[in-house]
Amino acid sequence: MLSHRERLHRRRARPALVELHRALSRLKSTLTVMNTGAHPDDEHSGMLAVLRLAYGMRVVIACSTRGEGGQNALGPERGGALGVVRTREMEEAARTLDADVVWLGHGPDDPVHDFGFSKDGRDTLARWGRERIVERLVRAYRAERPDIVIPAFLDVPGQHGHHRAMTQAAEEAVRLAADPHAFPQHLKEGLTPWEVAKFYLPAWSGGGGTYDDELPPPDVTVRVRAPGRDPATGAAHAEIGEWSRSFHATQGMGVWRPEPQTDWPLHLKLAGQGTESDISEGLPARLADLARGLGHATAEQLEAAQAHVDRALDAFPHRERIIEALAAAARHIEIAQARLSREEQQRFGHRLARKRVEIDAALGVAAGIVATVWAEPAALAPGSRGKLHVHLGPRDAASPVEIDLLLPEGISGGTAIHDASVTTFPIAVARAAPIGNAYPPSFSSLLGRPGLRVALRTEIGGRTVTLFAEPEEPVEIVPAHSVTLAPDALIVSTRARPGSRSVRARVDGPAASLALESTNGAAARREGEGFRVDIAPDIAPGRYSLDATVDGAPAYRQTPITYPHIGRARFVSRQNLDMLVVDLLLPQNARVGYVGGGADRVGLWLRRMGLDVTELDETDLRGDLKRFTTIVVGILAFGLRADLAEAVGRLNRWVEEGGHLLTLYHRPGDGWLPERTPPRRLVIGSPSLRWRVTNPAAPVEFLRPRHPLLSRPNAITAQDFTGWDKERGLYFASQWDGAYEPLLAMSDAGEAPLEGALLSASIGRGRHTHTSLVLHHQLDRLVPGAFRLMANLVQPA
Numbered sequence: 090m091l092s093h094r095e096r097l098h099r100r101r102a103r104p105a106l107v108e109l110h111r112a113l114s115r116l117k118s119t120l121t122v123m124n125t126g127a128h129p130d131d132e133h134s135g136m137l138a139v140l141r142l143a144y145g146m147r148v149v150i151a152c153s154t155r156g157e158g159g160q161n162a163l164g165p166e167r168g169g170a171l172g173v174v175r176t177r178e179m180e181e182a183a184r185t186l187d188a189d190v191v192w193l194g195h196g197p198d199d200p201v202h203d204f205g206f207s208k209d210g211r212d213t214l215a216r217w218g219r220e221r222i223v224e225r226l227v228r229a230y231r232a233e234r235p236d237i238v239i240p241a242f243l244d245v246p247g248q249h250g251h252h253r254a255m256t257q258a259a260e261e262a263v264r265l266a267a268d269p270h271a272f273p274q275h276l277k278e279g280l281t282p283w284e285v286a287k288f289y290l291p292a293w294s295g296g297g298g299t300y301d302d303e304l305p306p307p308d309v310t311v312r313v314r315a316p317g318r319d320p321a322t323g324a325a326h327a328e329i330g331e332w333s334r335s336f337h338a339t340q341g342m343g344v345w346r347p348e349p350q351t352d353w354p355l356h357l358k359l360a361g362q363g364t365e366s367d368i369s370e371g372l373p374a375r376l377a378d379l380a381r382g383l384g385h386a387t388a389e390q391l392e393a394a395q396a397h398v399d400r401a402l403d404a405f406p407h408r409e410r411i412i413e414a415l416a417a418a419a420r421h422i423e424i425a426q427a428r429l430s431r432e433e434q435q436r437f438g439h440r441l442a443r444k445r446v447e448i449d450a451a452l453g454v455a456a457g458i459v460a461t462v463w464a465e466p467a468a469l470a471p472g473s474r475g476k477l478h479v480h481l482g483p484r485d486a487a488s489p490v491e492i493d494l495l496l497p498e499g500i501s502g503g504t505a506i507h508d509a510s511v512t513t514f515p516i517a518v519a520r521a522a523p524i525g526n527a528y529p530p531s532f533s534s535l536l537g538r539p540g541l542r543v544a545l546r547t548e549i550g551g552r553t554v555t556l557f558a559e560p561e562e563p564v565e566i567v568p569a570h571s572v573t574l575a576p577d578a579l580i581v582s583t584r585a586r587p588g589s590r591s592v593r594a595r596v597d598g599p600a601a602s603l604a605l606e607s608t609n610g611a612a613a614r615r616e617g618e619g620f621r622v623d624i625a626p627d628i629a630p631g632r633y634s635l636d637a638t639v640d641g642a643p644a645y646r647q648t649p650i651t652y653p654h655i656g657r658a659r660f661v662s663r664q665n666l667d668m669l670v671v672d673l674l675l676p677q678n679a680r681v682g683y684v685g686g687g688a689d690r691v692g693l694w695l696r697r698m699g700l701d702v703t704e705l706d707e708t709d710l711r712g713d714l715k716r717f718t719t720i721v722v723g724i725l726a727f728g729l730r731a732d733l734a735e736a737v738g739r740l741n742r743w744v745e746e747g748g749h750l751l752t753l754y755h756r757p758g759d760g761w762l763p764e765r766t767p768p769r770r771l772v773i774g775s776p777s778l779r780w781r782v783t784n785p786a787a788p789v790e791f792l793r794p795r796h797p798l799l800s801r802p803n804a805i806t807a808q809d810f811t812g813w814d815k816e817r818g819l820y821f822a823s824q825w826d827g828a829y830e831p832l833l834a835m836s837d838a839g840e841a842p843l844e845g846a847l848l849s850a851s852i853g854r855g856r857h858t859h860t861s862l863v864l865h866h867q868l869d870r871l872v873p874g875a876f877r878l879m880a881n882l883v884q885p886a
Contacts, residue, residue, distance in 0.1 A: 105454075105457070106321065106406050107321045107322060108454050109405065109406060109408070109411075109451075109454050109455060110320065110321035110405060110406075111142070111187055111321065112447070112450050112451035112453075112454040112455075113401060113402055113405060113411070113451055114141075114142055114143075114145050114321075115145060115147070115187070115447040115450070115451070116145065116398045116401070116402065116415075116418075116444065116447055116448065116451065117144065117145025117375070117402070118144055118145035118146045118147075118369070118374050118375065119373060119374065119375060119376060119378070119379065119437075119440040119443075119444065120144075120146045120147070120236045120237065120369055120372055120373075120374050121146065121147040121148075121149060121233060121234060121235045121236055121237070122137075122140050122146050122147070122148055122149070122235060122236065122237040122238075122239065122368075123148075123149040123150075123151055123229070123230075123233060123235035123237070123238050123239070124136075124137060124148070124149070124150050124151070124239050124240075124241060125151045125152075125153075125226070125238060125239070125240045125241060125255050125256075125258075125259040126150070126151070126152055126153070126240070126241035126242070126252070126255060127152070127153045127154055127203075127241075127249070127251035127252050127254065127255045128152065128153075128154055128156045128159065128175075128203060128251065129152055129155065129156045129175045129176070129178055129179035129182070129337060130156070130175075130178075130179075130182075130334065130337040130340050130342050131152065131241040131242070131252070132150045132152075132182070132188075132241060133239075133241060133291075133330075133353065134182070134186060134329075134330030134331070134333045134334045135326060135327035135329075135330030135331070135349070135350050135353070136313050136330070136353040137150075137186050137188060137330065138186055138319075138326040138327070138329040138330045138333070139313055139314075139315045139326045139353075140313065140368075141186055141187055141188060142186075142187070142319055142321075142326060142329065143315060143316050143319070143326060144368075144369070146369075147189070147443065148186060148187070148188040148189065149188065149189045149190070149191060149229075149233050149235060150179070150183060150188055150189070150190050150191070151190075151191045151193060151226065151229050151259075152179060152190065152191070152192055152193065152194075153193040153194050153201055153217070153222060153251070153254075153255055153258075154172075154193075154194045154201065154202050154203035154251070155172035155173075155175055155176050155192070155194055155196060155197070155202070155203065155528060156171065156172060156175035156176075156179075156203050156339075156340075157169060157171050157172030157175070157196070157197045157202055157203050158202070158203030158204050158205045158815065159171065159175070159203060159339070159340060160339070160340070160688065160724075160725070161174070161339045161688055162338070162339055162340065162341045162688065162725060162728075162729065163338055163339050163652060163687070164339075164652075164687050164688075165687060165688075165690065166339075166648075166650060166660070167866075167869065168197055168869075169196065169197040169198075169526065169660055169662065170648055170650065170660035171339065172196055172197055172202075172203075172528065173526060173527045173528070173650060173658050173659070173660050174339055174650055174652070174655065174658065175337070175339060175340075176192075176527060176528060176529070177527070177655035177656070177658055178336045178337050178338065178339065178654070178655055179336075179337075179532075180532045180538070181336040181654060181655055182333045182334065182336040182337060183333075183532055183534065184534065185329070185332050185333040185336065186329070186330070186333045187534045188534055189233070189531070189532060189533050189534050190531060190532040191229045191232075191233060191530075191531050192528070192529070192530055192531060193222060193225040193226065193229065195528055195530070196526060196528040200216070200217055200218050200221060201217045201218070201221060201222055201225070203251070204216060204815065205783065205815035205816050206249065206250070206778075206781060206783045206816055206819065207249065207250025207251055207254075207783055208249075208250050208778065208783055208837060209250045209253070210244055210250050210252075210253030210254040210256070210257050211254075212250055213250040213251050213253070213254035214254045214257065214258065217254065219258070222254070222255075222258045223258050223261050223262050223265065224272055226258050226259060226261075226262035226266075227262045227265050227266045227271065227272055227275070228272070228275060228280065229262075230262055230263070230266035230283050230285060231266055231275055231280040231281065231282065231283045232280060234283050234439055235285060236285070236286045236287065236372055237285070237286065237287045237288075237289065237368065237372075238259055238263060238285050238287070238288050238289070239288075239289045239290075239291070239355065240255060240256040240259045240260075240290065240291070241255070241256075241291070242255075242256060242291065242295045243256065243290060243291060243294075243295055243302060243304075243306060243307075244256040244257055245295075245302045245303060245304040246302075246303040246304065247296065247300060247301040247302045247303040247304075247776075247778060248295055248300050248302055248778075249299075249300060249778070250783075252295070256290075259288075260288060260358070260359075263285045263288050263359060266282065266283050266284070266285060267282050267283065267284040267285070268282065269282045281435065285359075286371075286372055287357060287359065287368075287372070288357075288358050288359035289311075289355040289356060289357055289358065289368075290306075290307055290355065290356045290358050291306065291353075291354075291355065291356075292306050292307055292308065292309040292310070292354035292355050292356040293306050293353075293354055294306050296776060297776060298757065298758070298775050298776055298777065299776055299777050299778060300776055300778050301776040301778050301779055306354075306356070307356035307358070308356055309354040309355070309356060310355065310356050310357040310363065310364050310365060311354075311355050311357060311364065311365040311366070311367065311368055311370075312352045312353065312354050312355070313352060313353040313355065313368055314351065314352045315327070315350075315351045315352065325349035325351070326349075326351075327346070327349035327350040327351070328345075328349050331343050331344055331345065331346070335654075336654055336655070338652070338654050355368070373437065373440075375395055376391050376392075376394050376395040376398065376422075376444065377391060377392050377395040379391050379437055379440065379441075380392050380395075383433065384428070386428060387425050387428045387429065387433075390421045390422070390424045390425035390428070391421070391422070391425050393417075393418075393421045394418045394419075394421035394422045394425065394444075395418075397414045397415070397417040397418035397421065398414070398415070398418045400414040401414035401415045401418065401451070408455045408456070408457075411451070411455045412452060412455050412456065412549060412550040413550060415448050415451055415452050415455070415550065416452065416549070416550030416551055416552050418448060419445055419448045419449075419452075419552055420552065422441050422444060422445055422448075423445070425441065426438065426441050426442075429441075446535060447535070449554040449555055449556060450535055450556060452549040452550060452552075452554050453545070453547075453549065453554060453556040455549075456547075456549045457482075457483070458481070458490065458545065458547065458556060459481070459482040460479055460480065460481055460482075460543070460545055460556070460558040461479075461480040461482070461558075461561065462477065462478065462479050462480075462542075462543055462558045462559060462560045462561065463477075463478050463560055463561050463562065464476065464477050464478070464516070464541070464560050464562070464564045465478070467560065467562040467563070467564055467565065467657070468564075468565050468567045468647075468659060469500075469516070469518045469564065469565070469566055469567070470518065470566070470567060470568060470569035470598070471499075471518050471519065471520050471521065471522045471524070471566065471569070472518060472519070472520040472569070473517075473518050473569070474515065474516065474517045474518070475515075475516050475517075475518075475564075476513050476514065476515060476516065477494065477502070477513070477514045477516050477541065477543075477560070477564075478511055478512070478513050478514075479492050479511065479512045479513075479514075479543055479558070480510055480511050481510055481512075481545075482510070488547045488548040488549070489547065490545050490546070490547040491545070491546040491547065492505065492512050492543055492544070492545055492546075493543065493544045493546070494514055494516075494541070494542075494543060494544075495541070495542045495543060495544055495557075496516075496541060497539070497540050497541055498522075499518060499519045499521075499522030499523065499566060500516055500517070500518055500519070500522070500541060500564075500566075501516065501517050501519070502514050502515065502516050502517075503515035503516070503517070516541070516564075518566055522566050523566065524566055524567060524568055524645070524661060525565070525566060525661070526660060526661050527563065527565060527658050527659070527660075529563075535557065536557045536559075537557060537558070537559030538559055538563055540559075540563060540564060541559075541560065541563075541564040542557055542558065542559045542560075543557070543558050543559075544556070544557055545557070545558060561656070562656055562657050563658075565659070567645075567647055567659065567661055568598070568645040568647065568661065569598045569599055570596055570597060570598030570599060570600050570639050570644070570645065571596070571597040571598060571645065571646055571647035572594065572595070572596050572597075572600075572603065572637055572639060572644040572645065572646055572664045573594070573595040573596075573597075573646055573664070574592055574593070574594055574605075574619075574637065574664060574665075574666050575592065575593045575594075575595070576592065576697060577646075577664075577665075577666060577667065578666070578667040578668065578669065578697065578871065579592075579622065579666065579667070579668040579669070579697070580669050580671065580673070580694070580697045580698050580699075580876060581624055581628070581668060581669065581670045581671070582670075582671060582672070582673040582674070582675075582699070583628075583630055583670060583671070583672050583673075584672065584673060584674055585699075586626065587624035587625065587626055587628055587670075588623075588624065589621050589622060589623045589624060590621075590622045590624065591616065591619060591620075591621055591622075592605070592613075592619050592620045592621075592622060592666060593618060593619040594618060594619040594620060594637075595618075596639070597647075600639045600640060601640050602639070602640055602641075603615075603637065603638070603639055603644070604637070604638045604641075605620045605622075605635050605636075605637050605638075605666060606635055606636045606637075606638065607635065608633050608634065608635055609633070610624065610625045610627075610628035610629065610633065610670075611623065611624050611625070611628065611633055611635065611668060613635055613666070620666075622635070622666070622668075624668075624670075628670050629670065630670045630671055630672060630873070631669075631670055632667065632668070632669050632670075632871055633667070633668040633669075633670065634665050634666070634667055634668070635665060635666040635667075635668065636663075636665045636666075637664045637665055637666065643663055644663070644664040644665075645661055645662065645663060645664055646661070646662050646663075646664040647659050647660070647661055648660040648661075648662070667871060669871040669873060669876070671873040671876055671877065672803075672873075672877070673698065673803065673873075673876055673877055673880060674802035674803050674880065675698065675699055675700060675802065675880050676801075676802055676880060676881070676883060676884035676885065677802075678718065678885060679700055679701065679718050679719055679883055679884060679885055680701050680703075680716060680717050680718045680719070681695055681700050681701060681702045681703070681717065681718070681719045681720070681721060681883050682702075682703050682704075682705045682709065682714070682717040682719070682720040682721070683695065683702055683703070683704050683705065683720075683721045683723065684704075684705045684710070684720065684721065684722045684723060684726055684730070684733055685704065685723035685726060686723055686724070686725050686726035686728070686729030686730050686733075687729065688723060688724050688725045688726070688729065688865075689723045689724050689753070689865035690865065690868070690869060691721060691723055691753065691864070691865050691868065691879075692704055692721070692723070694868040694869075694876070694879070695721070695879070695883065698876060698879075698880060700880075700883065703717070705720070706732075707732035710732055710733065710735075710736040710739070710740075711732075711736070711739075714739065714740070714743040714748065715743070715746070715748075717748065718748065718749060718885035718886070719748070719749040719750075719751060719883045719884070719885060719886075720740065720743070720748060720749075720750050720751070721751045721752075721753070721883060722750070722751070722752045722753060723753055723865070724753045724754050724755065724865055725754075725755060725756065725759045726753075726755075726759075727755055727759055727760035727761055727766055728755065728756070728758065728759030728760040728761070729759070729760075733760075734760050734766075737765060737766055741767075741768045741852075743855070744768050744852045744853065744855040744856070744857055744886075745768070745852055745853030745854065745855060746853065746854060746855060747853075747854040747855045747886055748855045748856075748886060749855060749856045749857075749858070749883070749884070749885055749886035750768070750855070750856070750857045750858070751858045751859075751860070751882050751883060752767065752857070752858070752859045752860075753860060753864065753865065754818065754819060754820045754860065754861040754862075754863070755773060755820060756773065756777070756820055757773045757775050757820075761773055763824075767857060767859065768850070768852045768857045769825070769826035769828045769829065769850055769852065769857070770824070770825065770826045771822055771824075771825045771826065771829065771848070771859060772822060772823050772824040772825065773820050773821075773822060773823065773861075774820065774821050774822065774823030774845065775823075777819060777820055780819070780820060780821040780822075780823055780843065780845065780861075781816065781817075781818060781819035781820065781821060781861075782816060782817035782818055782819075782821075782835050782836060782837055782843060782846070783816045783817075783837055784816070784817065784837050784838065785813040785814055785815055785816055785817060786811075786813065787817050787835050787836060787837060787838075788807075788835065789807060789810045789817070789833055789834075789835045790833065790834040790835065790842065791805075791807075791832070791833060792830075792831055792832055792833060792834055792844065793830060793832050796830065796832050796849070797881075797884070798832060798847075798849055798858065798881050798882055798884070799832060799881065800881075801881065801884070802880065802881065802884070803877040803878070803880055803881055805874070805877060805878055805881060808874065809873070809874025809875075809877055809878055810874055811874065812872050812873070812874070813863075813867055813872055813874075813875075814866065814867065814870045814872065815863060815866055816863055817835055817846070817862060817863070818835075818846045818860075818861040818862040818863055819861060819863065820861050821843050821845035821846050821861045822845030822848055822859065822861065823845060825845070825848055826850065828850035828851065828852065829848040829849065829850040829857075829859075830848065830849055830850065831844035831845065831846075831847070831848055832847045832848070832849060833846050833847045834846075845861065846860065846861050846862055847859075847860045847861075847862060848860075851886075854886070855886045856886040858882055860882065862878075864878065864879055
């Protein structure tokens with residue numbers, strides 16, 4: 090069986106000739122284009138594939154959030170853990186495009202994070218902090234120096250507020266990046282003002298199944314056209330874009346289209362309004378273009394460098410001729426660099442420096458230098474030691490390769506040990522090294538992730554080149570222990586005698602003592618391998634937190650994350666025991682079957698409430714359903730489980746015979762067939778922006794307050810909708826059979842009330858209830874009203 094490292098290496102590896110073609114194609118252009126967006130998967134992958142692979146431009150993706158507020162079609166990760174997954178997905182998607190990534194948001198605890206859906210850009214900027222996000226974009230412009238900036242979406246009504254906010258911020262930052270008086274702290278950090286030459290808007294609508302742009306797109310002033318297929322792979326550039334998008338698997342991205350897109354219309358908003366024949370028109374796209382206006386001797390060197398680059402491109406795939414031409418090109422660039430004035434250095438010195446790095450990378454590929462780097466272990470605790478291994482495969486280069494460690498703060502390295510083709514470095518982590526999550530600030534297609542890497546130095550074509558390689562699995566500093574409390578949250582009803590609860594505790598790693606702090610109304614004491622929590626009979630309703638400690642210091646939980654498309658990662662969080670004390674009654678004689686798709690934890694919360702719950706697998710769905718009074722179908726599950734889709738007929742007959750089917754929200758594409766999936770016709774609204782309520786505090790109108798689902802066993806009132814997080818609901822029903830009764834109405838400010846959030850119908854002797862309220866998220870956030878409403882919704886028919 091392949092090791093994890095070998096699987097990762099094979100997944101990333103491309104045929105040698107494809108790698109060589111990719112490395113050479115970087116040398117076609119000296120331009121940088123930045124695509125700005127709000128979430129991982131916002132990038133226009135097909136267009137970026139053309140700009141990078143066909144035109145040779147450097148591509149930078151600036152993303153404001155880690156996508157931590159989105160959905161997860163793969164597994165249970167949400168919030169901060171989902172942000173880790175989607176960060177890795179963005180890196181792998183960028184790797185496919187040979188693009189760089191700049192993150193403007195620093196994770197779920199940063200003000201710039203994905204807080205869920207928004208319909209207004211101004212509201213989003215207010216929550217992020219307008220000056221904060223603009224300053225970070227200005228910093229990105231000044232550091233990455235894009236010639237062209239293209240926001241991913243239009244700032245129009247009907248578009249996601251996060252998208253609108255990023256487009257507003259991107260345009261404002263263009264003006265401020267060139268202003269030497271804006272954000273003077275950047276100057277102290279070595280950043281200088283930068284003038285973006287062109288700012289384009291998409292000249293197409295961002296509407297569709299999710300959004301509904303109310304205004305038409307702007308006029309087309311230029312088109313990015315794909316010049317045939319990618320020579321290295323034979324694939325259409327839009328197909329390569331979809332290869333990249335397929336790494337956004339948590340969002341279900343990546344679609345095969347029989348007729349790939351071949352052109353992308355754009356609207357030039359700044360730097361003129363006229364039509365153009367090409368996106369690079371008027372810009373110094375090649376080394377030879379930089380020679381214009383320079384002194385004869387300097388211009389001559391750049392023109393000679395361009396001629397040698399052209400020879401290298403024409404020489405593909407003959408490696409010796411490529412090496413000879415690129416080495417000569419690099420020498421001419423170095424001579425030109427030495428002759429630049431201070432003003433010329435400021436204006437385009439970065440282009441020449443980048444070109445030298447790209448030439449070194451191409452020389453390394455042409456010479457057959459392949460480095461595989463891995464750490465043992467990849468997760469290191471403060472005060473611990475490990476090893477970093479570097480394997481150099483068979484190569485054409487005859488010169489020896491020197492290997493140096495590039496060490497981040499908190500990690501030190503020792504003397505290398507050589508064994509055949511593997512070089513091993515001992516590494517040590519300082520005791521005071523900070524523990525952090527996997528939210529790197531950037532990703533470089535040439536340099537990899539920031540953090541622990543290696544530099545390879547060797548002679549190729551008569552010149553010394555420096556190459557960079559990163560570990561297959563990023564090296565991270567994590568706690569020495571991982572504490573798991575089971576359960577990690579208690580649900581206590583004031584209607585039952587609180588008594589005491591047992592909590593199991595598992596500690597992975599060294600720990601002399603584990604403790605759980607007590608709080609008002611709840612006392613924790615050690616018992617066996619865990620704790621006994623004694624709850625006072627008069628404890629007041631509310632939320633309580635009992636913090637865990639290891640040897641007197643905060644306890645952490647490490648949640649492992651492993652998916653084939655991203656490899657291994659982990660999410661580190663403080664470990665505590667949450668307790669919700671709530672006025673909660675449970676339905677009598679309820680026997681609940683739960684069908685989850687892995688996208689929510691509703692079954693878990695139903696059990697913690699004290700209900701009789703059975704998780705249904707394929708065999709259960711084919712068996713006798715009459716043993717259940719209620720069956721709950723989790724969010725997205727009809728699209729995630731083929732066995733559930735096959736069981737639709739049996740489920741609907743079970744409803745007719747007296748069962749209560751509760752379906753949680755589904756998107757139109759989640760295997761939801763309006764005429765077949767529910768017992769009676771029920772259509773999910775599209776585009777979804779029109780059929781959701783994003784304000785978590787939006788007023789709720791009770792259309793039928795005496796309906797059994799709202800009146801028993803808990804009397805649901807407006808109080809149960811206080812303290813909600815993120816939003817009220819999404820993917821509301823837009824049409825339904827007359828058998829269904831709408832029970833609630835709600836809307837965002839200024840919009841017509843929506844009645845498709847909670848529908849229920851008597852079907853034969855049973856009942857079907859469908860809700861688009863984000864109850865699963867409220868349960869995770871321990872919102873009291875969500876537990877009371879969920880108890881009502883699972884009552885027998």
